[in-house]
Amino acid sequence: MSFTSLLFYGLLLLAGLLLLWLARRYAQERQYRRRPYVAPAHNDWAARPLPPGRPRHRVALLGDPGAVATDGTDPILRLLEQWEQETGPAGTIVLLGDNIYPTGLPAPEHPGRTVAVARFNALLTTLGRFEGQVVLLSGNHDWNKGRPNGWEYLRRQEAYVREHLPAAHYLPPNGAPGPVSVQLTEGLLLIVLNTQWWVQSGPRPAADSRRPFRELRELLAANAHQQVLVAGHHPLYSNALHGGKFTAKQHVFPLTTVHKRAYLPLPFIGSLLPLYRKWVGAAEDMAHPRYRKMRRRLLRVLHDFPEVIYAAGHDHNLQYFQRQGGHYLVSGAGSKTAFVQKGGQAAFVHEHQGFFSLDFYSPHETWLRTLEPGNCPEVFRLHLRTLPAPPADNRPFAAEITQLFRR
Structure with a gap:
């Protein structure tokens, strides 16, 4: 048999194996897509009741709400209004x-x-109807999808918020990288990072790219006695598109990653785009060198401070990971949904509109709740550990915490 024949049959075998793999993946995806996935360790979540009474503070984490309906029928805005009424100031x-x-x-x-x-x-x-605090971050779309004139778009949006919702905080101001901290209530600190600053092309506020991570480390060390929530647009863990996860359909119709109705079949060749996004990455992907460097430096800091919560959007779904003692959320389903792969390192994922609510009852009693529009708004909840556990005799610990709060 000639070399040409061997090459032909080899390519034919490879194509057949790829087709079988795609068919198997497609069958698996049909079984779990748009259904909530909960890791086996947390299958009893519904049997774990919330603590009695109201939490001392609640935080709604809503990402990527930029395509809400404008006629008063938007399901996320209705759900958010319900959350506002239940929460109060x-x-x-x-x-x-x-x-x-x-x-x-x-x-x-x-x-x-x-x-x-x-x-x-x-x-x-x-x-504007909410009695509590409102904090807005910026994402890549707010920076004109990361284009060179994005800073101009960002400043225009920030000025619009100052004019139409002056009580809100648009952070960090002027597109700076941060970190910026906000004391939400006694014992609870929010730290905001502008993660887009590290991946943005074109003009942006001048800053040392390493200094924000040093400042974040100092902030976390100085506030080790508090519960800390860090917020940024870009996720640090993800089972979705920006984390390099694609559907079988996207291998055959790769242009649907750009526009959901672009059904131009490109079998085999189409797999090159998912592979490129997974290993090389567009500017908004974890694999891109700028994103990868920012993520590596940020994780290096956060992994030294277990129990911290990091919340992001960017991927259009709901995801929760617990890694090295920390809590990592993706809450980017504010107006769109997209594929998310189940399992892996994730404790919970769902391809559905919604958002996470963090309910802070006490320094050792924090609950993550997943809220979605529909007849059953809560589809998952979990008790999070957000401060080191107190010693068996917790009276000295409680006295120490009280003294720290008074400083």
Whole structure:
């Protein structure tokens, strides 16, 4: 048999194996897509009741709400309004970026300005009814999808918030990398990072790229007595697209990753795009060198401070990971949904609109709740450990905490 024949049959065998793998993946995905996945260790979550009484503070983590409906029917805005009414003033809403799709807030003369303003106004109106605090972060779409003129778009959006919702905090200000801290209540600190700063191309505020991580480490060390929530737009763990996870359909119809209706079949060749996104990465992917460096440096800090919660958006689904003692959330399902792979390192994932609520009862009693529109709004909850466990005789520990709060 000639070399040409061997090559032909080898390629044919490879193509057959790829087709079998895609068919198997497709069959598996059909079984679990859009269904909540809970790791076996947490299958009894529904039998674990919440503590009695109201939490001392609640935090809603809502990412990627930039495409909400503007006619008053948006399910996420309705769910958020319900959360606001139940929470009252003892709460904080954190928007995790991508507040306006598709490219942030354009200039007044831009043809997309009207739609962008309508969407943003619907969101700000809902936030304006809340009695508690509101914090907004920026994401890559708010920076004109990371294009070189993105800083201009970011500053325009920040100015719009200052004008129309002056009580809110847009952090970090002026597109700086941060970190910026906000004391939400006694014993609970929010730290905000502008993760887009590290992956943005073009002009941005001048800063030393390493210094924010040193400052974050100092902040965490100085606040070891508090519960700490760190918020940024980009996730540090993800079972979804930006983490290099793709559906079988996206291998055959790769352009659907850009537009969901772009059904141009490119079998075999189409697998090159998912592989590129997984190993090389577009600017918004974990595999991209700038994102990878930012993630590595940030994890190096956070892994030294177990029990800290890190919340992000970016991927359009709900995910929870517990890694090296820390808690990592992806809450980017504020207006869109996209594929998320079950299992792996994730304790919970769901391809569904919704957001996470963190309910802080006491220094050792924090609950993560997954809220989604529908007849059964809570689909998962988990008790999180967010401070080192007290000693058996906790009276000295409690006295020490009280003294720290008084300083």
